[in-house]
């Protein structure tokens with residue numbers, strides 16, 4: 001269940017945040033629960049962070065936790081791989097530092113929520129601990145990765161391929177971790193066309209059926 005939840009979160013991240021829905025300014029609350037005495041390296045945009053976390057809703061319901069999977073979560077900071085509340089709330093953080101984040105829906109999953117675990121308009125609470133910081137992975141140019149035929153624009157086919165590969169990989173991971181219950185993933189796989197259409201609605205500004213390099217709001221530069 002938890003792995004499926006995590007996958008749901010990541011897929012929502014993929015469809016909405018990699019493609020950068022613009023969030024209105026809202027109050028993100030960051031409390032430092034523990035800061036180590038020695039801190040030589042602080043997290044910055046583009047770093048690869050490994051975190052342990054537990055996410056809860058306002059009423060205390062836990063919706064996801066890396067502890068339940070016994071494995072921390074690794075992602076790249078500041079590039080839209082995760083919700084904005086994380087991208088903004090995990091900057092300047094020391095290894096082994098612990099924080100409490102209170103994330104308004106605008107910086108979380110917005111009015112739509114995520115899967116059937118996060119209702120629309122939910123404020124999210126995360127207890128996080130930074131386990132490790134490493135350099136960014138070499139390829140952060142998502143545009144180039146999706147643009148298979150290199151014509152500098154993304155067709156529906158190319159975006160559909162990206163979405164389906166991504167979902168399949170997530171499903172495989174869920175199965176390997178023994179989570180089994182992947183109804184949400186199956187639903188998303190079945191709804192791939194809808195995901196693609198949503199991406200185009202947001203990204204294809206001039207509605208010509210292609211997402212140009214200029215229109216693309218995700219990571220598209222080789223440098224960070």
Ligand SMILES: [Ca+2]
Nearest residue numbers: 147151153154
């Ligand atoms: Ca193309």
Ligand SMILES: [Ca+2]
Nearest residue numbers: 204208210212
């Ligand atoms: Ca276009």
